[in-house]
Amino acid sequence: MTSTVEGRTTAATANGVGASPARPDGTRKVRGEFAYSSDLWHEDMLWGATLRSPHPHARITGVDVSAAVVVPGVHAVLTHDDVPGLNRYGLEHPDQPVLADDVVRYRGEPVAVVAADHPETAQRAMKLIDVTYDELDPVTDAEDAVHGEVAELHPGGNVVRHAPIRRGEQTPQADVIVTGRYEVGMQDQAFLGPESGLAVPDGHGGVDLYVATQWLHVDQQQIVAALGLTPEQVRLTLAGVGGAFGGREDLSMQIHASLLALYTGKPVKMVYNREESFYGHVHRHPATMYYEHGATRDGRLVHVTARIYLDGGAYASSTGAVVGNAATLGVGPYDVPNVSIDCWGTYTNNPPCGAMRGFGAVQAAFGYESQMDKLADACGLSPTEVRRRNAMSEGTVMPTGQTVDSAAPVAELLDRLEAMPLPADPAPAGGTADLRTLPGGVSNTTHGEGVVRGVGYAVGIKNICFSEGFDDYSTARVRLAAVGGEPAVTVQTAAAEVGQGLVTILQQIIRTELGVDQVTILPMDTSIGSAGSTSASRQSYMTGGAVRAAALKVRGALLSHAATRLSRTTAELHLDGGKLASVSDGVLADLVDVLGEAEFDETVEWRHRPTEALDPETGQGNAHVQYGFAAHRAVVDVDVELGIVKVVSLDCAQDVGTALNPQAVVGQIQGGSAQGLGLAVMEEIQTEGGVIRNPSFTDYLIPTVLDMPPMTIDVLELADPHAPYGLRGVGEPPTISSTPAIVAAIRAATGKELLRVPVRPDHIV
Amino acid sequence: MEFVRPDTLEEALAAKAERPGAVPLAGGTDVMVELNYDHRRPEALLDLTRIAELATWSASGGHVRLGAGVPYTRLIDELGDTLPGLAMASRTVGSPQIRNRGTVGGNLGAASPAGDTHPVLLAAGAEIEVASVRGVRRIPAEEFYTGVKRNALAADELITAVHLPTEAAPAEQFSKVGTRNAMVIAVCSFALVLRDGHVGAAIGSAAPTPRRVPDAEAFLAAELPWGTDAPLLDSLKRRFGELVAAATEPIDDVRGTAEYRTHALGVLARRTLTWAWDDHRGSVRACA
Numbered sequence A: 001m002t003s004t005v006e007g008r009t010t011a012a013t014a015n016g017v018g019a020s021p022a023r024p025d026g027t028r029k030v031r032g033e034f035a036y037s038s039d040l041w042h043e044d045m046l047w048g049a050t051l052r053s054p055h056p057h058a059r060i061t062g063v064d065v066s067a068a069v070v071v072p073g074v075h076a077v078l079t080h081d082d083v084p085g086l087n088r089y090g091l092e093h094p095d096q097p098v099l100a101d102d103v104v105r106y107r108g109e110p111v112a113v114v115a116a117d118h119p120e121t122a123q124r125a126m127k128l129i130d131v132t133y134d135e136l137d138p139v140t141d142a143e144d145a146v147h148g149e150v151a152e153l154h155p156g157g158n159v160v161r162h163a164p165i166r167r168g169e170q171t172p173q174a175d176v177i178v179t180g181r182y183e184v185g186m187q188d189q190a191f192l193g194p195e196s197g198l199a200v201p202d203g204h205g206g207v208d209l210y211v212a213t214q215w216l217h218v219d220q221q222q223i224v225a226a227l228g229l230t231p232e233q234v235r236l237t238l239a240g241v242g243g244a245f246g247g248r249e250d251l252s253m254q255i256h257a258s259l260l261a262l263y264t265g266k267p268v269k270m271v272y273n274r275e276e277s278f279y280g281h282v283h284r285h286p287a288t289m290y291y292e293h294g295a296t297r298d299g300r301l302v303h304v305t306a307r308i309y310l311d312g313g314a315y316a317s318s319t320g321a322v323v324g325n326a327a328t329l330g331v332g333p334y335d336v337p338n339v340s341i342d343c344w345g346t347y348t349n350n351p352p353c354g355a356m357r358g359f360g361a362v363q364a365a366f367g368y369e370s371q372m373d374k375l376a377d378a379c380g381l382s383p384t385e386v387r388r389r390n391a392m393s394e395g396t397v398m399p400t401g402q403t404v405d406s407a408a409p410v411a412e413l414l415d416r417l418e419a420m421p422l423p424a425d426p427a428p429a430g431g432t433a434d435l436r437t438l439p440g441g442v443s444n445t446t447h448g449e450g451v452v453r454g455v456g457y458a459v460g461i462k463n464i465c466f467s468e469g470f471d472d473y474s475t476a477r478v479r480l481a482a483v484g485g486e487p488a489v490t491v492q493t494a495a496a497e498v499g500q501g502l503v504t505i506l507q508q509i510i511r512t513e514l515g516v517d518q519v520t521i522l523p524m525d526t527s528i529g530s531a532g533s534t535s536a537s538r539q540s541y542m543t544g545g546a547v548r549a550a551a552l553k554v555r556g557a558l559l560s561h562a563a564t565r566l567s568r569t570t571a572e573l574h575l576d577g578g579k580l581a582s583v584s585d586g587v588l589a590d591l592v593d594v595l596g597e598a599e600f601d602e603t604v605e606w607r608h609r610p611t612e613a614l615d616p617e618t619g620q621g622n623a624h625v626q627y628g629f630a631a632h633r634a635v636v637d638v639d640v641e642l643g644i645v646k647v648v649s650l651d652c653a654q655d656v657g658t659a660l661n662p663q664a665v666v667g668q669i670q671g672g673s674a675q676g677l678g679l680a681v682m683e684e685i686q687t688e689g690g691v692i693r694n695p696s697f698t699d700y701l702i703p704t705v706l707d708m709p710p711m712t713i714d715v716l717e718l719a720d721p722h723a724p725y726g727l728r729g730v731g732e733p734p735t736i737s738s739t740p741a742i743v744a745a746i747r748a749a750t751g752k753e754l755l756r757v758p759v760r761p762d763h764i765v
Numbered sequence B: 001m002e003f004v005r006p007d008t009l010e011e012a013l014a015a016k017a018e019r020p021g022a023v024p025l026a027g028g029t030d031v032m033v034e035l036n037y038d039h040r041r042p043e044a045l046l047d048l049t050r051i052a053e054l055a056t057w058s059a060s061g062g063h064v065r066l067g068a069g070v071p072y073t074r075l076i077d078e079l080g081d082t083l084p085g086l087a088m089a090s091r092t093v094g095s096p097q098i099r100n101r102g103t104v105g106g107n108l109g110a111a112s113p114a115g116d117t118h119p120v121l122l123a124a125g126a127e128i129e130v131a132s133v134r135g136v137r138r139i140p141a142e143e144f145y146t147g148v149k150r151n152a153l154a155a156d157e158l159i160t161a162v163h164l165p166t167e168a169a170p171a172e173q174f175s176k177v178g179t180r181n182a183m184v185i186a187v188c189s190f191a192l193v194l195r196d197g198h199v200g201a202a203i204g205s206a207a208p209t210p211r212r213v214p215d216a217e218a219f220l221a222a223e224l225p226w227g228t229d230a231p232l233l234d235s236l237k238r239r240f241g242e243l244v245a246a247a248t249e250p251i252d253d254v255r256g257t258a259e260y261r262t263h264a265l266g267v268l269a270r271r272t273l274t275w276a277w278d279d280h281r282g283s284v285r286a287c288a
Ligand SMILES: Cc1cc2nc3c(=O)[nH]c(=O)nc-3n(C[C@H](O)[C@H](O)[C@H](O)COP(=O)(O)OP(=O)(O)OC[C@H]3O[C@@H](n4cnc5c(N)ncnc54)[C@H](O)[C@@H]3O)c2cc1C
Pocket: B023, B024, B025, B026, B027, B028, B029, B030, B031, B032, B033, B048, B068, B092, B093, B094, B095, B098, B101, B102, B103, B104, B105, B106, B107, B108, B109, B110, B114, B115, B116, B117, B157, B158, B159, B160, B183, B184, B185, B186
């Protein structure tokens, strides 16, 4: 990897930007010593429990808590009547009741909460609450919700958002037309640490909440509205997060625990179990997509027409933004002159869906990449050639009219993948190959019989940071002083470390900018301004950018202080590994000596360049900040008689602009690819009539180490001049192309159309 | 909930007689999940892990007595050559952690239609040894599974061991379909044991209980060219697969469709027959 980058202002510092220092939580997590939010504890604390609706759609006709409140050990049983503020919350629209009032709209919707001195007591009391329902017909089909004659689930109808994109000719002519209808099942984030937190009343009507979340301040906003308090009265501190992937962007137990704590005057802890977790967070939107691609005979795209339906479930969550992504990125990383896309996000009585890694771009990619393979077939081109012929590049105009103004190395990513060596041929039937290398593994389903190899390619595109005119910023405070005879820096932000490694990146940035080794990252809380969400692959960019900006201010102040002390001009001074130096005279003084008793403390609110809203009729507008690209080549062995798939290799090429921490970058690519593999061949929340059929890790399967092959990863660093250090968000792109590459490989092995993910054995046989 | 920890089998049987509602606890890999999910609230747990004799096995005269409490990991390590079919099934159970704790006794106690050891026990003609203060009896595997997650144990009985015949040159296969390449509950499974002139074959996860497939067994027993090292005709394998498929009584569920299960069992039957017959031919050649 190359790493000459604009803006690196000091000599390379050990463990600075571009190095891979060990992350502080790694060893503790592996040894089981890391304190997660579910480990929180307080003297005299109570345990909360949540009563949830057993029906996907029903009118509540009565709630009788009398049997529950008299259970010894129970301190509170609360319903919607006890919500002091607005009994609604939501990321984009406050449409979701804190506790259901008249109607429940999904199976698992909270109806009442209990606090008791023992978790068992809370559970028992919860079951004694008598709720009576009039069941209503559930709306479970997103297309029906948009077009059909079904019940309106919310005032204003069942369409959360319709985003049209119109570019170029709307009735174009093309030599070759391919069409398809594709479906994406409901994927779960499957984070391992269930929803949990601890609310501690402050004795003055306020509350301190310790919680695993992705965005402290947006939690705070929704909590204060529901509790009728001020932000000063509701203080949040990030607790140990056991994975997020979008599933913690919405509230789960935050308001409930705070409500119970305020009502009882005691600390209240809530922890969901695995089953409850499936009801306690939003999932990836299932999608139904109709695509038509038109091209010239030599495979150059003339038009793409698409209708995309995203099932948002019972409440809006971030459906609007997911729709925006699926629509604006709906043709993929290709240059398409004529585009007509309509994307709808709907209300139904299915489980609520919202943010998950890839956020609308994942669903669309399964559609457009399946189409690109069909087009390759129709034009007699290889899958990589048809993509190269249409690959976008810097300067390409997106379907929104936005010009891509930094690297977009789509063709190069494909070239690099094609150049990678292929794995050895599969073992012949009846051989003595290690079973673990074969489809089915030690389950002993084949010794090579029926095994056919296939290879598939895919590329994906993702917007980085928040889009469509959102005021997206992060706040950082950097303080430099001498501590115990050493220069030391403390960094404060409210950015949620959810396991992605942000705390390490922030330390690296300080080392690079200030040449100071000792960097302490303070606990993340709401005593400082918002850092925005840990999502949209944005925290290295945004909070990294804010910390860098604050560090630069500290450096400026320090240099003028030093100039006075050393009788030099600021311009001739620079920082070099804990020393102050000038170009002409070399090292002048130790930083610690220059610092003396002085202290430099700067807080910065930092923004990326502004974006624009989309025109509501044409979908035109400079909606996105930055685009990220990854491409995958998957090699699979399929047992075509049993439909069992073994992914043999899953190689990836991705442009990351600049790898701030190369090891963390590779980790993100491996993890994102594995999540895409899960969606390709196993991960789905199956619903029937709005009811989840597999709310457990027994039947919601995620890839094991025997499902995920070793990867060859090629990291390109084509710096983006608009971004701090030239970085490009890393976390989401690898999740996007992994799925369609694997499905393409399965198609190549089996000759089946495979119009739906996850691909199941019975789709193949 | 009370926690009873007997040191000897005698004490355990007395405790079970006294409180038939006490739930035995071996590796706990089924019991603890049920407790965690609140699917079960027993009045007492009867911990069997201190009873040394349940965790032992012995072999003599063409027969193994496998204690109900021997964990899968030990079964695989210590009896992998003697009981290859059961070891194959054991290797597919859960993850290393589950195999370190889980036991055949627990698999039998749970009697899930998807339990991995059941088809092998059926195909091998195993007998389940059960005991109570009233005495010891042996239940043939085919009489043990009485319904979905139900078995032939009386309320005061504990499973003490499994008895299996052994062969000098065993021809045994177990095969399981899952939608993940490790740690997966069976979508369906199949076991086949060939023993000079005798065939045992059984299916898992494709009927309310694990069960033998008598028509397919009888067909094979009659048609196999026993004692020769002749390869098998495809037509014979196909017919066997059809007979196995015909014996299924599957349902659609989250793990797979009924149609798929029936289809897959036909494939597993053909393939395991090929492999088991290869084992058999190998032993014929070795003797010649
Ligand atoms: C993550 C995970 C993965 C799993 N994967 C598989 C799999 O792939 N295949 C599979 O077949 N199973 C699987 N299981 C289920 C379980 O591991 C097996 O059924 C195992 O054999 C149970 O053994 P145990 O000793 O842990 O039983 P326990 O949980 O201790 O007991 C199981 C049942 O048997 C009863 N019992 C136990 N011992 C006796 C006895 N001596 N006499 C009478 N009753 C008794 C108990 O009361 C209980 O009802 C899995 C479980 C988990 C948690």
